[in-house]
Amino acid sequence: MKTLFVALFIVCGLSAFSQRITISGSVREAQTLEPIIGAVVTIGESSVATNNSGFYALKTDSGNQTLIASFLGYRTDTLQIRAIKDTTININLEVQATEIEQVVVVGENGSNSQFGKVSINMNQLKHTPLFMGEQDIFKYFQMLPGVVGGKEGSSELNIRGGSSDQTLIVLDDVPIYNQNHAMGFVSIFNGDALSKADLYKGSIPASMGGRLSGIAAMTTKEGNKDDHKQVLTIGTLSASFLGEGPIQKGKSSYLVSARYFTPHLLLSTAYTFIKPSPRINYLFADLTSKLTFQLGKQNTLSWNVYGGYDAFVLNMQEEGAVNNNLFSYESEAGYYWTTLASSLKLATQFSSGTFLNSMIYYTSINNRMSGKYSSEPNSILMENNLRSAINEIGFKVSASSQLAQHSINYGINGAYQFFRPKEQTYISNNENFIVANGNQNLLTTTVFFDGNLKFGKFDVHLGVRAPLYYNGHNTIVDVEPRVGASFQMTQKSSIYASFDRTTQPLFSLNRLYGGQPIDFWMPFQQKAIESANQVSAGWKYRPMNRLFFSVEGFYKDMNNLYFVSNEDMMLAGEGGYELGSGRAFGAELVGQYTAPKTTIMLSYAYTNSTRKVGNRQFDFVYDTPHNLNVYFKQLTLKRGDRSHYFSANLSFRSGMPYIITNEVYPSWDIENNGSTAIPDNPLYANVRLKNYFRLDLNYSMEKKLKKGKRVWQVSILNATNHFNPYMVVNKGTQIDAVSLIPLLPSFSYKRYF
Amino acid sequence: MKSKLNFILPIIALCLCSCVKRYNVDVFEKPQVVLNSIITPDSTFKIDLYWSRKLEDSREFSRVIGSTVRLKENDALILETVSDNSRLVFDYHPKSGAHYSIEVETKDQPLLKAETTIPLAPDAECRFTENRARYHHYRLDNVVANGDPYALLLGAFYGFKNLPEGEDPYYNRDRNSQIYTVAQFSEKFNTTTDDDGATITGSNEAYWDYMMVERKNVEKVYPLTFSMYGGNPIIIYSDDYSSYTEIKPENTVFLISATKDYALYYKTLRMWQIQNSMGDIFNTQVLKIHSNIEGGLGIFAAYNQKSFIFEFNEEQ
The missing domain is CATH 2.60.40.1120 (Carboxypeptidase-like, regulatory domain)
Incomplete structure (x- = not known):
């Protein structure tokens, strides 16, 4: 202090x-x-x-x-x-449209705030390989050094040896508690509606926090204030539409983007004609909208709304007769999750050069599994529901000023989170039972200060964040210093070092096993809050405009980590968890070559991540010692209005630790009811999967039209058809692995109006 | 239902678009000593010592031979013996309210330790109320959880205690019945729904074997009306088949005071069995079956019980 x-x-x-x-x-x-x-x-x-x-x-x-x-x-x-x-x-x-630009900024020289941060301009992603026809920012994040995606095809971001729930995901500064569409194969963020995405792995500004390992911050486009524009996209998985334009030219704008899982329409139409049993259908849809108003010269007001919905439904029905008695039954089992986020933001610029940003927001994830059953002639009606939800309201007020060559940013934010970890409802004919595992609350208030000071060739970041957490029983106050300094050694190279402390007042129950697309969240349970201290240092070198290299190293220790051994017991307040600690360290290398027609990016990360519970130390489930990614993009044709691009992603990483039950022992009733072999399920990963490899290819053809342009893209995922396990299951007599992404072609057609 | 949904929905998705391969990994390190002993004043000490084994090993579990077992009652040594190739039976009844600790010393293995206290038996009154198509209905009143146990478990069995000589001993075995009742504050980990027979059983919710009620909810659940399957009678004909005797099974209702270790062992074991029968690959978390054995696996826990036996008259 x-x-x-x-x-x-x-x-x-x-x-x-x-x-x-x-x-x-x-x-x-x-x-x-x-x-x-x-x-x-x-x-x-x-x-x-x-x-x-x-x-x-x-x-x-x-x-x-x-x-x-x-x-x-x-x-x-x-x-x-x-x-x-x-x-x-x-x-x-002006956009540089005629040549290929570098895709990633990994810290520009002279801009220290970029250390530990990766910024992606969404315009630059348009020719990268598609994931099932989707331009997915999360799949791109997963290619970056220090980021591991978890299971094959997932949208998880496990940063620097941390778990997915240790990464704060924000959309226009609003926390998002679920990033998954389609069981995680597609992220909920529609690339067409985003303007920018930032990933913080270290040197995290004090204005952001609440998670241990990192932050993924997406920013929605503001909407065109000058002209009405539309984008229509039809891909393998979905169709989307984006419209933007001025409400009052130059002063206010709108942006609306909607996306829909198209196979749902095909299946629904088919089911109106044929009614097989069982019938399966799946739907995801999302809506992103933003209204922006320029109020005078100094104020900008914006209203953001995001809504996402997933439904996976299985219907069964049967009619028949037994002993001349007619019977019929219908059943429906469904898995539904809804994500909502909305914010109202006011940005004010004072004549002194001070900016004031104020925001109120609401965000939620509602997760429901349900089953319905009805039968005749005995008129039985039964319905079971399992719900899990988190609702949050909050505010943030911050001010930033430029003082000579220095700048400061300070403010306060608060949030109230209401958790409904697990609620079961049984409805049977006229009776209704509700079994709820006590709702829980979390109140957070945080003050923060960031100062970026410049002294000649030194840039210094002094930040501090002071959160107060209250879970209804315990109050915890922490002080999180966020400091760093860089030195511009030459025009071409700079070095830096930083220290970050982070705390996390909530956690996901399925952080270790990731078996479901949705996280079940809970606040901290006793007077012990998860915390991490990270030191990192790096060197950046740009020998010429086209070449860029960086090396970063980090060491992070994590304390009071919650390890859930029995979810039901934990929800019932009977324990079911242990507190442990963690440690991660590693090095990240990036090399990037950018020429007018060619971009090559190579990244490699070495990471070691372990956890300790009691006296037992083990590899963390997302520990990935070696992670290599190569990205290549080439302008293959430039003729008149036509541009063709070829791009390829190659990913190689060490197999991740995995939990496989392979030891059994007899239960107590062995003598009375025969041999019952029960598993000694380990709480820690006990095997490492085989190495992961995937090569994705993409060819895109862009043509400018009289009005707008069109882009065809064809992608092949896993072009070598390498078997990468999604899950591994011990079936008693053998261990089987399931892979979800064989060689998988996909396409996308995009029309800009 | 949750388990069903967890399993069914994603597995359908996987069937549509997945491929499965055999995966060769070997994760088994070395066998551990397993100590299993559930004690109650109604029975003498029985202690099982086994070696754990690989999952894919289909052989029977092998006994741990040559281990030194020490058993203490209220810190006084009451047994020191060496295990052999059979269940260790100690002809001594544990006492209600007494504290027991056990140590098992095995060569080249960690020392196993565990302890438990026998809870007091509960008090209750149980009466037969009616019979609907072989489902016997009972009512439990004045239930008192003496000694503040962790939970009360309600179970019901039917069997034939006094069959004529020569009859199949199969019928002599006590058979476990599901418990059919409507109870909002019971633990729902082992419930199933049975709508078809609700008019006979009185409830469309059934408990697989025991209905567990945590101590804090005992007053909310009891008094309680419940039903059980009373069992089919067996018919014994006279030598000339001119007459027969119908022997109705005897019903036994158990109300059990459980220690925390016993209750959690039972609960997690049943949860695993249900999960296992559904398929366990999509559950949020890998279920760890409760164990209180320091240095090894298994359970050393206690319960106490009050039983109610209902005999039904023979009919000619």
């Missing part, structure tokens, strides 16, 4: 004695006027990244200056300015 006050004193002192002017404004995409988040604006020695609304503000000396605005995938804009008082300069950047 002492360091923090010293830093504040320095920052405030520098501000007080500075007599310079403020240059502020916004950076937007030239064609759509979409704000560009994270664009770097440089004036003289000072540089700053645009905030979540695309705004920037810089202190500089009055007189002639050169302003440079740049961002991945856009042409750099250089302006000569002469300013003698505070001035607003709005910059519109």
Whole structure:
């Protein structure tokens, strides 16, 4: 804390004695006027990244200056300015459409906030291989060093030896508790509606937290303020539509995007003509919308809504006669989950160059398994429901200011979470029973401060986050320092080191086994909260514009981790869990070559992740020592309005630890009722699966039309048909593995209007 | 139902789009010593020592031979013996309320330790109320959970205690009946639904064998009306087939005071058996069957019970 006050004193002192002017404004995409988040604006020695609304503000000396605005995938804009008082300069950047750009920013030189962070401009993903016809940001995240996807085909993000529930997923700053459509094969985020995605593995800003290992932050497009645009996509799995445009030109905009699982329509139509028993149907659909209003020159109001729905239904029916007595029955078993998120945000820019962001939000996941049964002639009606849900409301207020070449961001956020971990309802004819395992609550209040200070070639980040957690019984307060520093050794290389402390007040019951698409969440159970301390350091080197290398290393220890041994007992408050600890360390290498027609990205990560419960130490289920990914993209044809691209992803990683029951012992009643062999199910992974390998190929053909353009994409997943297990099951006489992704072709047609 | 849904829905999806291969891995390390002993004042000590084995090994479990077993009652040694190739039976009845600890010392194996206390038997009154198509209905009143046990378990059996000489001893065995009742605050881990017979049994919810009620819910559940399958009578004809005797089975109702270890062992064992019968590959978590044996596997737990025997008259 002492360091923090010293830093504040320095920052405030520098501000007080500075007599310079403020240059502020916004950076937007030239064609759509979409704000560009994270664009770097440089004036003289000072540089700053645009905030979540695309705004920037810089202190500089009055007189002639050169302003440079740049961002991945856009042409750099250089302006000569002469300013003698505070001035607003709005910059519109043109998309670099005629050449292949690098896909990933792994820290630009001179921008320390990028350390430990990966930013992806969604425009740059459009020619990467499709997953079942879907352009899925989570599948791309899984290619990054230090990120492991878990089971084959899943949408999990296990960062730096952590588990999936240790990654905070946010959409427009709103936490999302489920990222899975279609049992995890597709993430719930529609790539067409996103403008940007960031992944934090370390150097996490103090303004974000609540999870131990990392953050995946998606940002929805703002909507075109200049012209009405539509995008129609038809793929193997789904069809989607996006519409955006101005409500009042230049001042307000709308964006609506909807996606629907098309095989559902085919099956539903077929079932109207034929009624086989059993009938299976599956549906996923989602809706993303955003309204943005410019209120005067200083305020921007936006309203975001996301809704996602999945339903997996099995129907059976039979009619017949026994001894001349007619009978009939119908049954329906279903698995449904709904994700909702909505936020109202107000961004205010003050003339001093200070930004104020205010937000209120609601988010929830509702998960239901149900079974219905009815029969005649004895008029039996039976219905069982199992529900699990989490509902959250919250707010966040933050302010950011530019003080000379330094910047600060501080604020407060609060959230109330209502957990319904497991509720069973039995309805039988006229009787109704409810068995609920006590609802639980969690109240969180957090204050945070981030200061980015620049001293010559040194950039220093001083952040602190102080959360207060209350679960209805216990109150826990923690102080999380987030500090880091980087040094620009030369124009081409820089080094950095950072320390992050993180805490997590809730956890998923199925974090270890991941058997279901939906996590069952619970708040911390006793006066013990999960925490992690991570140190990381790295070096970045850009020998020439086309080449980029980075090396990062990290060490993380985790404490008070909840290991669930018996879900039912835990829900009933009978224990059923143990507290343990964890440790992870590793190194991550990235090499990237970007030429006008070719992009190659190679990433490799070595990670060691272990857990300890009592005296027993074991490999964590997501421990993946070696993880290699190679991405290649080539412009194969450029003729008039036509562009063709070929791309390939190659993934290789060590087989993950896995829990397989292979030891049995007799139960007590062996003497009375014969031999009952019961399993000694280990709580820890006891076997390592074989290595994972997958090669995905993609060919996309883009053609500009009189109005808009169209893109055909054909992808082949797992082109070598390598057998990668989704699950491994001991069947008593042999161990079987199930794979879900053999060689799998898919396509997508996208039409821009 | 949850188990069914967990299993059925994803397995259908997998059937549609998966491929399965045999996977060769060997994870078994070395066998562990298994100590199993459930004690009650109604019976003498019985202790089983076995070696655990690989799942795919179809052979019978082998006994642990040569282990030194020490048994203490309220910290006083009451038995020290060496195990051989049979169940260890100690002709001594555990006492209600007494504390017992056991140690098993086996060469090259960790020392096994466990302890338990015999709970007091519950008090209750049980009476037969009616008979509907071989389903016998009973009512339990004035249930008192003496000594604050972890849970009360209700079970029902039918059997033939006094068959004429020469009759098939199969009929002499006590047969477990499901418990049919409507109870909101009982543990639902071993329930099934049986709508077809609800008018006969009085409930469409049935408990596989025992109905478990946690101590905190005993007053909410009892008094209780329940039914059980009373068993088919057997008919014994006279030598000349001119007459016959119908012998109705005897019903026994057990109300059990369980320690926490006994209750959790029973609960997790039954949950596993149900899960196993459905298929266990899609459950949220791998179920760990409760064990209180330090250094090994198995269970050393206690219960106490009150039983009610109902005899039905022979009919000519």
